[in-house]
Amino acid sequence: LELLMRLDFQKSLRNRKELLKLTNGPLLKNEKNGLSAAAIKEGFFTRLLLMYAGGDFEGTLKELKRALTFIESSYSKLDFPEYHHAAVLSNLSARQMETGRFKEAIVNIEKHKNVPSRSITARDYTFIFSHINLTNYYLATGEFEKGIIAIRDMEEQINKFKSLIHHHAIYVIYFNAAGIFFGAGHYERALHWIRKITNAPA
Secondary structure (H helix, E strand, C coil), rough: CCCCCCCCCCCCCHHHHHHHHHHCCHHCCCHHHHCHHHHHHHHHHHHHHHHHHCHHHHHHHHHHHHHHHHHHHHHHHHHCHHHHHHHHHHHHHHHHCCCHHHHHHHHHHHHHHHCCCHHHHHHHHHHHHHHHHHHHHHHHHCCHHHHHHHHHHHHCCCHCCCHHHHHCHHHHHHHHHHHHHHCCCHHHHHHHHHHHHHHHCC
């Protein structure tokens, strides 16, 4: 963590080499070294953090897919597996969009939306971050009319889940919704979503 905090991508190749050394170290390179499912999960997450910080985006994608396979096959062995499942799907779909893999991304966004939750907190986390990626997807692809349909469905769910309204990340969804309506030429509706941000309590 100390290395990540002082990493300067533009200036320090030395730090990148240090990250690579950590990533390929015996404790992280082979998940079989983990003594429990929780340890293996932490190894995956640490490796992912190091790979992404080091700029290995293709490697990060491959590792996210491996982590997803592990978590889906280890649900009964992990504490709060829905959190880890949602986190991997959220990051996987985001990285897929960053690299132009939109067809793969939308499949994982839909999968993320439907992660089963045992608690209200997990449900809200899944809802918000899957819909951030979903609205990002429609903005990136320019499929604004489809995006509007998704936003209407999302709005109905927000009205049911009142606790979501107080989550700070909801403003990202509002901003994205404004962009989708603006892109579709529905300027009044775009303003409606902007006002939900500007009129929010400080």
